[in-house]
Amino acid sequence: MSIAPYLKEIGRGKDGARALSRAQSQDLMARLLDDQISDLEKGGFALAMRIKGETAEELAGFMDAVLPRMLALASPTPAVLLPCYNGARKLPALTPLLALLLAREGVPVLLHGFTRDAARVTSAQVLEALDLPPVDSAAAVQARWTTGQPAFLPLEVLHPSLARLLALRAVLGLRNPGHTLAKLLPAVPGALRVVNHTHPEYADSLSDYLTLSEATAMLLRGTEGEPVADPRRLPALKCFVRGQQDESFSVAAQGGSLLQVPTLPASTEASAAAGYIRATLAGELPVPEPILRQRDALLALRQTLAN
Incomplete structure (x- = not known):
């Protein structure tokens, strides 16, 4: 038809x-x-x-x-979902840092998205440089969580037919609703979603959807399209609890002049990002304050699902 x-x-x-x-x-x-x-x-x-x-x-x-x-997944406690569909272009891909900081707190973290991008460095590549390669099944996700580590699941495994819809971009040169759906995927029932947008006009439509679907989620303007706070300046973190924006969990955007800028890798290469993440996790370098603020907001918001 x-x-x-x-x-x-x-x-x-x-x-x-x-x-x-x-x-x-x-x-x-x-x-x-x-x-x-x-x-x-x-x-x-x-x-x-x-x-x-x-x-x-x-x-x-x-x-x-x-x-x-979609592939059936489950988590014993509320997971945090980080959709990774853009990758690094000018700044290092630090979504894996956020994932590892959350995993340190005992949170099951699922990253999903593309493993490779012709023009960008993906979060999957950074995780691979951290000896955490993508997994290929629901059982492998559970096994990774058992070790206290985040799991990266390629969209081709999580949702093959949606991956084919996103592949139209290579032919048409334009995004389509599949890209928005991928970033909104409730890949694990009962999970906390981190939803990001790159263009301001999407903030309203995504807010409307999160309200309509009664989602518990964090919405932010992502760093180069990734669901992690800009390490230099904190964006607004809009938090929704069962579809209602909750100001007690939300965080206002950082204003004013930047008094201090974190030292970031000069290169966006996966190895450079991985080295930086290792150093921050080891305490050799400070974790950028915006990413710590995002972690803390997610931990607090996640409690609304655990209670």
Whole structure:
């Protein structure tokens, strides 16, 4: 069955496009994930949604289709989820540092995303340089957690059909709703999600979705698209408890002039980032204050799930 009726609604341009209902969105995404439509229709969907933007209701419907097709995972205590889909371009990839700081506190941490990027250094590569290579199964995630270490699960393992949707970017040169869904994935039931955005306009749509889905999550403007605070200046950390923004857990953005800037590796290479992370964990270098603030906020927010 063609998705032309859906494309007719969402493909009328920025001002003329109409949003799909949750049920329509679920049906459309299910067909995409099950490869029931042509490549031409996939391209039309990606371009139309890129121009229109997703509503919270559409994201909820898309996620209704995504969840049943995802690898089943479970955690004995609330996990923290760190979606890693961008990598380092100008600054070292320090999401692994945040993950290891949380794991030190006994938190099961799952990182998921891409293992390689032609133009960037990924968190997976940094973890591999730290002798924590990606895992390839649910059992391997559990085994890594048993050792008190974070686990990186490639999207191709966590959700193969969603990974294929994200792969359209290599053909079209544009992101599509799959990228947003990947960053929102509740990959482990009952987990605390760290959701990041790069463009300010996504802050509102993601906030609306987290409210609609009654999520417990932290939303921030990520560092080069990664779910970690900028080590030089703390961004706003918006914390949601069961869908409601909670100011008692949220942290305001750092203002004013920077009095002190942490010494960071000059290179973004995985080996340089790994060496820096080892030094900070060993106490040879201070952990950047914004990352410590993010860790502490996550630990406090996680308690709302544990109670």
